Amino acid sequence: MKTALSALEKPSAAPAPEKSDARNLVDAVFRARELSIGGALVLLILGTWLTNHSFLDSQGVKDLLLNSSILVLLAVGQSVVVATRNIDLSVGSVVGLTAFTCGDFVSGTSHGPLTVMLLGIAIGALCGLVSGALVSIGKVPALVVTLGMLYVVQGIDYALADGGQINAVNLPDPVLSLGSGSILGIPYLPLISVAVLAATAYFLRTYRSGRELYAIGSSPEAARLAGIPIRRRVLVAYVFSGAIAGLAGALWLARFGTVVANAASGWELTVVSAVVVGGVAITGGVGSVWGAALGALLLTTISGALIVLKVDPFWEQAITGALLILAITADRLVQVRTTNALRKRSRR
Amino acid sequence: MNDSDAGPAPVLALKDVSKSFGAVRALQDVSLQLFPGEAHALAGENGAGKSTLIKTLAGVHRPDTGQVLLDDSPVTFHGPADARDAGIAVIYQEPTLFPDLSIAENIFMGRQPRRALGRIDRKAVHAATAELMARLGVALDPQRPARGLSIADQQIVEIAKALSFDARVLIMDEPTAALTGSETARLFSVVETLRAEGAAVLFISHRLEEIFQLCQRVTTLRDGRWISSDPIGDLTEDDLVRRMVGRDLGELYPKQQTEIGEAALSVRRLTREGVFRDVSFDVRRGEIVALAGLVGAGRSEVVQAVFGVDRADAGEVHVDGKRLTVGSPTAAMDAGVALVPEDRRQRGLVMEMSIERNIALTGLDQVRRGGLVRRSLEQGRAADWSVKLQLKYNKLSDSVGVLSGGNQQKVVLAKWLATEPSVLIVDEPTRGIDVGTKAEVHRLLSSLAAEGLAVLMVSSDLPEVLGMADRVLVMHEGRLVAELPRTEATEESVMAAATGRNGKERAA
Ligand SMILES: Nc1ncnc2c1ncn2[C@@H]1O[C@H](COP(=O)(O)OP(=O)(O)OP(=O)(O)O)[C@@H](O)[C@H]1O
Ligand SMILES: [Mg+2]
Numbered sequence: 001m002k003t004a005l006s007a008l009e010k011p012s013a014a015p016a017p018e019k020s021d022a023r024n025l026v027d028a029v030f031r032a033r034e035l036s037i038g039g040a041l042v043l044l045i046l047g048t049w050l051t052n053h054s055f056l057d058s059q060g061v062k063d064l065l066l067n068s069s070i071l072v073l074l075a076v077g078q079s080v081v082v083a084t085r086n087i088d089l090s091v092g093s094v095v096g097l098t099a100f101t102c103g104d105f106v107s108g109t110s111h112g113p114l115t116v117m118l119l120g121i122a123i124g125a126l127c128g129l130v131s132g133a134l135v136s137i138g139k140v141p142a143l144v145v146t147l148g149m150l151y152v153v154q155g156i157d158y159a160l161a162d163g164g165q166i167n168a169v170n171l172p173d174p175v176l177s178l179g180s181g182s183i184l185g186i187p188y189l190p191l192i193s194v195a196v197l198a199a200t201a202y203f204l205r206t207y208r209s210g211r212e213l214y215a216i217g218s219s220p221e222a223a224r225l226a227g228i229p230i231r232r233r234v235l236v237a238y239v240f241s242g243a244i245a246g247l248a249g250a251l252w253l254a255r256f257g258t259v260v261a262n263a264a265s266g267w268e269l270t271v272v273s274a275v276v277v278g279g280v281a282i283t284g285g286v287g288s289v290w291g292a293a294l295g296a297l298l299l300t301t302i303s304g305a306l307i308v309l310k311v312d313p314f315w316e317q318a319i320t321g322a323l324l325i326l327a328i329t330a331d332r333l334v335q336v337r338t339t340n341a342l343r344k345r346s347r348r
Numbered sequence: 349m350n351d352s353d354a355g356p357a358p359v360l361a362l363k364d365v366s367k368s369f370g371a372v373r374a375l376q377d378v379s380l381q382l383f384p385g386e387a388h389a390l391a392g393e394n395g396a397g398k399s400t401l402i403k404t405l406a407g408v409h410r411p412d413t414g415q416v417l418l419d420d421s422p423v424t425f426h427g428p429a430d431a432r433d434a435g436i437a438v439i440y441q442e443p444t445l446f447p448d449l450s451i452a453e454n455i456f457m458g459r460q461p462r463r464a465l466g467r468i469d470r471k472a473v474h475a476a477t478a479e480l481m482a483r484l485g486v487a488l489d490p491q492r493p494a495r496g497l498s499i500a501d502q503q504i505v506e507i508a509k510a511l512s513f514d515a516r517v518l519i520m521d522e523p524t525a526a527l528t529g530s531e532t533a534r535l536f537s538v539v540e541t542l543r544a545e546g547a548a549v550l551f552i553s554h555r556l557e558e559i560f561q562l563c564q565r566v567t568t569l570r571d572g573r574w575i576s577s578d579p580i581g582d583l584t585e586d587d588l589v590r591r592m593v594g595r596d597l598g599e600l601y602p603k604q605q606t607e608i609g610e611a612a613l614s615v616r617r618l619t620r621e622g623v624f625r626d627v628s629f630d631v632r633r634g635e636i637v638a639l640a641g642l643v644g645a646g647r648s649e650v651v652q653a654v655f656g657v658d659r660a661d662a663g664e665v666h667v668d669g670k671r672l673t674v675g676s677p678t679a680a681m682d683a684g685v686a687l688v689p690e691d692r693r694q695r696g697l698v699m700e701m702s703i704e705r706n707i708a709l710t711g712l713d714q715v716r717r718g719g720l721v722r723r724s725l726e727q728g729r730a731a732d733w734s735v736k737l738q739l740k741y742n743k744l745s746d747s748v749g750v751l752s753g754g755n756q757q758k759v760v761l762a763k764w765l766a767t768e769p770s771v772l773i774v775d776e777p778t779r780g781i782d783v784g785t786k787a788e789v790h791r792l793l794s795s796l797a798a799e800g801l802a803v804l805m806v807s808s809d810l811p812e813v814l815g816m817a818d819r820v821l822v823m824h825e826g827r828l829v830a831e832l833p834r835t836e837a838t839e840e841s842v843m844a845a846a847t848g849r850n851g852k853e854r855a856a
Contacts, residue, residue: 206467208460211449215457218446225408225444226457227429285448342496 029338033279033330037294041301048305055308062187066255068300069193070095070248074271075278075296076193076200076289077244080237082275083204085217085284086142088238090131090149091245092267097157098123098249099259103166106175113178116250124246125239127153132238136231150268161261168257179254189251193293196244201289213237217284273324274299281331299323357420359384359548360405360436360517365414367400369750372742374400377414378574380567382517387539387549389559389580391592392569393782394754395740398552399441401569402521405550406438407431429458437515439523441552441753441780443502447495452477454494455509480508485534499526499691500643507535511542518542519550522753524558525780528643536562554754554782556585568592593784600787601815604794608818609633611666612802613685613771615654618663623649624826627663631771636793636803638817640810641846645823647806648690651773654804655687656680667771686769688761690776690806696760699749703741704730706748707763733762736792738785754781761789765796772796775806790816810839824848 049056074091081088098120106116127149134145168176181188204210216223216230223230253259272282278295280287303316358381367375374397382388390398403409405416407425415422418434425431431438445454452473453460461472477490486504488497494505503526510518518539524532539562543549553559559566560580568575568591575591611630619625624646631637639647653660659675666672667683680687689696697706707730730744737758741751748759757780764772777793778786793816797803807813813820820837822830822845830845 206470208458208462208466208468211453211460211468212458215446215449215453218448219444222444222446223457225428225440227427227432228458229429281448285446339496342493343498 025338025341029334033334034291034294037278037291037298041294041298044298044301044305048308052308055305060304060308064301064304065190066187067304068297069187069189070251070255071267071270071274071296071300072190072193072293073196073244073248073251074267075274075292076197077241077248078271078275079278079280079287079289079292080200080204080213081142081241082272082280082282083213083217083284083287084234084237085220086135086234086237087146087272087282088128088131088241088245089143089146089268089272090127090153091241091248091271092264093150093153093157094124094127094242094245095249095252095264095267096262097127097153097160098246099252099256099263100157100161100166100261102250103171103253103259104160106172107166107170110172112172112174113254116175116178116253117247120246120248120250120253121243122246124249125243127245128239128242129235131242132235135238136234154262154265157261163261165261166253166257166259171253171257175254176257179251179257189255192247192251196247197289197293204289209233209236214285217286219285270299270320271296273320273327276331277323277327279327279331281335282328283331356384358382358417359419361417361420362401362404362411363415363417365401365404365411365416367397367404367409367412370742373572375404375411376572378569378572379414380574380577382548382550384516384546384548385543386565387543387551387563389563389566390550390552390569391556391559391566391588393592393740393784394758394780395752396569396592397572398569399521399752400572402438402440402519402550402552405431405517405519406436406440432513435514435516437510437513437518439503439506439510439518439520441521441525443499443506445494445497445502445505448493450491450493451488451497451505451508452490454505455480455512459513476512477508480512483511483538484508484531486531500528500531503527504531511538515542515547517548517550521552522554522780523551524553524555532558554780554786556588556783559588560585570594589783592782600790601811602787602791602794603816604798606634606794606798606818608635609800612668613654613804614666615650616664616666618650618653618660618665620649620653620658621661622826624653624823627823627828629821629828629831631802631804633770633800633802634797635818636797636805636816638813638820639804639806639823640808640813640820640842641823643808645846646826647823648775650823651687651775651804651806652689654680655685655773657687657689681767684770686764686767686772688764688772688774688777690779696763697748697756700747702745703734703739703748703751703759704744706759707733707766709763729766730762733766734758737762738788754785757781758785765792769801771802771804773804773806776808777805778807778809778812786812810842813837813842814839822846 045056054060078088078091101123102116102120105119131146131149134140135142178188183191204213212228212233215226215228216233220230252263274296275292276282277298278287278291278293280292299320302319306313306316361381363379364377365375366373366377378401380401390401392398400409404411407428407430416425417423423434446457455477456473460468461476463469474490481488481490484504484507488501488504494502497505503523507523523535527535539549551559551563563580565577566580566583566588567577568588570592609632611632613631616628618627627650639650641647649658652658654665656672656675656677656679664671665674667685670683672683673679698709704727727744734741734744739758739762740755748756751759761777778789781789793803805816814837817837818834820832820842821828822832822842824846825848829848832841
């Protein structure tokens with residue numbers, strides 16, 4: 001007598017394999033993002049080249065590659081943190097600190113590029129460890145922790161520099177040639193960035209711990225119930241982001257040779273913008289490092305184009321800011337739209 | 349199957365476990381034994397402590413005192429991963445999925461099959477997911493994201509997750525609340541197979557017939573205390589209810605005679621491409637109209653379009669003779685319409701906000717004086733409604749997120765009832781609500797109707813439909829196929845229309 005209405009339902013026919021348009025829709029959204037950035041990039045490059053052909057001569061291309069490789073690297077590190085619904089605002093300061101300390105360490109010695117990179121990675125990882133521990137174990141909001149780290153690291157940097165600077169003439173030649181040399185006409189720096197990028201992308205896609213980073217960002221509560229070691233994963237994400245920033249600092253030294261204490265200050269916002277413009281949602285769980293790298297490439301190209309077109313550099317910041325807002329708004333809208341579309345496509 | 353007392357040792361047990369949250373004593377000296385090959389039901393009212401007990405077994409909560417025993421030896425689970433590694437699979441009351449990840453990833457997160465060098469074997473993950481879906485008899489694409497899944501499908505994913513590894517103990521917290529009949533039947537047959545293979549099962553449901561159908565033993569909790577554990581054969585439904593509620597329940601479907609006035613809500617030729625078409629009906633003052641039909645017939649979609657949450661492609665909605673702007677919930681609310689949605693957790697509540705805030709959210713005008721929200725008014729209103737709905741809580745200022753599942757449902761009901769609407773639309777008003785309160789909700793709906801409210805109720809619970817409605821509208825595949833007055837509405841007539849066996853009955 002207590003039959004639920006649904007209990008009498010006619011037996012559902014053998015489940016027809018659902019047309020996977022839901023999946024296609026989501027793929028399409030992602031592709032649309034990467035395609036539109038790619039498209040914007042091509043248009044920008046073409047437009048600038050038409051106005052000034054020197055933009056794409058061999059020196060121009062080389063500059064573009066060199067300038068973007070450090071930002072791409074930082075964007076890769078940042079994406080890993082942002083995927084877990086956190087943020088690392090200290091990367092700019094970490095680059096400055098490692099560039100300076102590495103320079104100080106090798107000035108007047110005959111150390112090679114490997115030592116510089118390893119030292120940079122070690123210093124950066126240490127900074128990441130501190131932020132990561134405070135965020136994951138101390139449960140302090142990431143924004144607060146890394147903003148604090150930004151100033152702490154900067155303070156240490158200034159104290160160490162004490163008004164001085166690193167001069168290219170004191171650096172060992174092998175270190176400098178890391179910044180200027182190339183294989184088959186391709187400079188080392190972009191090669192390193194692409195290698196790190198590809199390795200990170202592969203890791204995030206194919207390893208359990210990589211997927212777990214996205215899971216944490218997508219729903220921390222579900223991650224906890226799924227038994228994911230959230231604290232450890234977040235800690236590692238920060239150490240990784242710090243290490244990458246340290247590597248970027250070492251490359252900065254190799255590229256510019258002359259380094260003052262406030263190198264790369266203010267870069268954190270450019271990096272976050274690149275990542276978000278590239279489709280890594282600031283709310284975590286979504287996006288790829290490839291997208292973030294594209295975002296970084298776009299921002300670098302914009303600033304390069306503005307120089308070539310002799311536009312006031314003030315505009316660069318305004319454009320970056322506008323792109324950031326546009327990207328976050330787009331993310332939000334796309335999310336609402338796809339949710340509705342997916343809901344509609346659900347059978348019930 | 350009553351011989352297990354003397355038979356095998358319990359796989360998993362609780363011994364004198366207590367757990368408090370601040371001043372709330374959710375569990376007090378509760379003991380429970382789960383035997384291999386036995387399905388054990390856990391019964392109790394909303395807030396009795398069932399979910400807390402489950403979370404203690406799952407390693408989510410650690411008991412304040414008492415022990416968890418695994419194979420007769422005390423264990424401490426430091427987290428859900430420990431319990432899982434001990435072979436305990438849990439389906440939680442509220443689906444907790446990763447919206448951005450695919451269904452397959454949701455199911456296998458942290459446990460994906462791997463290839464050489466620790467790489468995830470994506471193919472194996474998808475194949476295993478497809479197999480699980482086939483076993484449960486549903487057609488969900490393993491690679492689509494979890495975002496946008498209906499609650500029923502979310503629940504299916506949770507079930508698949510629990511079945512995806514060889515569990516010795518399967519724990520299910522109201523897994524059937526949102527499922528269709530055939531899905532429930534599938535779930536039960538899968539559970540039966542597992543049980544036959546020697547797994548221990550712990551099952552929670554507010555639908556007593558399911559408990560009697562699936563389980564061999566039932567433990568009752570009341571206010572966090574253990575009341576009894578009995579073999580199911582020794583009990584009748586009434587015995588079980590008495591143990592849960594601690595008293596005899598009054599009349600189950602208290603329908604009052606009401607005076608039916610003129611139409612308060614008129615829906616004309618409402619259509620939404622591919623979902624429902626040409627839906628027209630009236631709901632008059634003092635009347636309770638039930639919208640019946642199979643899950644998926646388009647009932648929830650119709651009421652959402654009426655309220656304006658979803659757009660309709662064509663058609664009109666009139667409230668008290670005035671035409672509503674389509675697609676505007678604000679306009680609907682201003683006209684005195686309230687909708688208690690089906691998916692309460694996502695659409696109905698702000699989990700971090702207090703109970704009183706949540707109840708006040710819809711009626712800010714009534715608790716506002718000169719632009720400021722008056723806390724005393726807010727509290728008064730919340731206190732009123734929580735008494736009427738027998739809400740079980742510690743302080744009204746506690747966040748809604750810590751309430752038991754059924755009590756969260758009551759807050760959503762309170763929130764909308766507090767707007768003092770003239771047209772009330774409720775989607776599955778008593779899903780997840782215990783037997784005692786269910787009767788209370790029915791009494792409330794009935795007395796509201798007696799005061800002249802027009803009530804439109806979507807329900808999959810046939811006794812509820814037959815017991816409460818003055819008129820039953822039946823939908824089949826997106827169309828209104830029958831309109832049955834109370835006297836003609838029977839289980840057979842409603843089902844016949846709902847399954848499309850006689851589509852011509854519709855009174856013009
Ligand atoms: N995290 C928490 N913080 C504070 N109180 C809590 C928390 N979790 C549960 N409670 C309280 O413990 C009591 C028991 O809740 P529980 O969720 O176990 O009930 P339940 O039997 O599952 O009810 P339902 O049938 O409604 O799901 C309730 O009063 C609830 O408010
Ligand atoms: Mg519960």
